Amino acid sequence: MNDGITPTTLILEASLPVQLVLITLLLLSIISWVMIFQRWLVLSAAAKGVLSFEHRFWSGMDLSQLYKEGSQMQKEDIPVVGMENIFRSGFKEFMRLRQQASVDKEAIMEGAQRAMRVAYSREEEKLEKHLPFLATVASVSVYIGLFGTVIGIMNSFIGLASQAQVTLQVIAPDIAEALIATAMGLFVAIPAVVVYNRYTASVDNITSSYITFTDEFSSILHRQVHSD
Template sequence: METEALGMAQEIDFSLLALFARATFTVKLVMLGLMVMSFWSWAIIVRKHLMFRAARSEAAVFDAAFWSGEPLDELYERIGAEPQGSSEKIFAAGMLEWRRSHRQDGGLIAGAQARIDRAMNVAIARESEVLNKGLSFLATVGSTAPFIGLFGTIWGVKHSFEQIAISQNTNLATVAPGIAEALLATGIGLIAAIPAVVFYNKLNADSERILGGYEAFADEFATILSRQLDA
């Protein structure tokens, strides 16, 4: 009897496509949802990697120009009214407020330093929102995908036990396909969750380093303007 059951089990197709095709409608929905989450996570990972690399490159180019000794007014005029890079936007926000703080007679309006700092902080906050956009989705996938996959597994095991009860047959050929289909959902959940967690931590750390550079530049720029204000 056991030999016959083993022979029947060996004839069953256990490929991933076959397991997916034999799964119940609910488990299929779970698997498809996890696949979509995994695909979207990788799209965010690739896009953020390219974005952060461009941000670091742009910051390096701007820092070289800022510390080259070129007058700040000339640098601001060269950047123009619509700066492209994040560092340029922060610098332009500070310079714009610096110019607006001058009266027509050349004097400064009171509270210029605080307004300049606030303008650059607002610019940094905007860039932070752009850099961190999508990272919360990675965190969500990393924390929920295993449980979503586990739900699919539990549902699949439930269906398998129902089939066993209906057929009143507990041999390997009856039990194995349903259990394998159910476990596939947990496997897909882990495949979606593990890269999301790993790259969320990496990208979040990269984002903090980039924003730390922006904040350091804003402090240095504010110090330069403060000297001119005191003068």
Template sequence: MEPATAVGAVAETDFSLFALFWQADIVVKAVMLGLLAASVWCWAIIFDKSFLFGRARREMNRFEKVFWSGQSLEDLYQKLSERPTAGMGSVFVAAMKEWKRSHEQGASSYIGLQQRLDKVLDVTISRESEKLERRLGFLATVGTSAPFIGLFGTVWGIMNSFQSIAQSSSTNLSVVAPGIAEALFATALGLLAAIPAVIAYNKLSGDSNKLIGRLEGFADEFSAILTRQLESRGKN
């Protein structure tokens, strides 16, 4: 085939994204579909976590404003215990519940009550942290593995190109170009899934750590408040 004819054949080949997908080998198609599905799920997680963290920050701000306003802890507990709570509200309710239960049972050991409060606070923070960090691991997995999965599709597509060359005994662009284009498309999809996943994971992981740090800080402050009340009651 003359060079001009080869160029004309390549020009006539459809290199649109849909055409590259439909013309691809079944293995390359599976890789592309898997990467597209992973990308869609990553974006769903990103939007979900962004809204969740924004709502969590607003709830923490509102709770801290009410908590430090001087309102009675008993009144605040009665108000919050009547509805589902999250974040600092859950930490507060869990600690107050253990506090009230211990006093109702006439607990006399200061050290034992303090240990139970610390345990309750740790468990509650762990539960809230799990809610915040849930599904972030998927972003990390996609961010690290998607480029290699795309590379696998690339290698497979190039192998098919070499097989086409061997079968046709020709190295014209019309023989090689479609397979290479499909292979590079798989690489592009791998990067399309990986890059947002890595960026989002780093951002959301940092936001999650900040929220968890606020929970731990509040737990320490609230534990100190209850400890002072224990000490004052012991002296009385």
């Protein structure tokens, strides 16, 4: 007597194409989960960074003091990121242009804004890194699983063709083997879809707060330029 079929034996005794599909899906799953965890760390850190920097920025601290703190951090090999990076590049450009007497006020504002825009797009790029990969995994892994299933069912029918009497016992193992591929595909795709949607939303949140900050900061700079 056979002692039944378990998922493990199914996987181990599956035909080569199905096994290849399963291995591909497993790799995709591991990679996508690496991305999921890594993005989670990055995005939660960025969200926290937004809050803490806004708190510091609006605490009434002198802006050049804030800038010096950031420089200090950079000297200690701590990378400065997120909103603070936007502030630093805008402020640096503003100060540099302001020291040049020939530059007029509008040019100063324009330079600072351009520097902030560049920093903003760099930050956004950092946040959105790997998200397209997750999107690809989310949509493709289902098809890969389906491919494995189709191959498996095809094999099962080829096997059936040589059978005089068809019973459930003949079809069942092959169908089960085939279905494992679909199950695996879904297992990979579902977290990827959920996480992709969630992370896209939080990236949108963070970037919109960056934009808001950029506008606020440029209005402060504008005030300073025209008050002289």
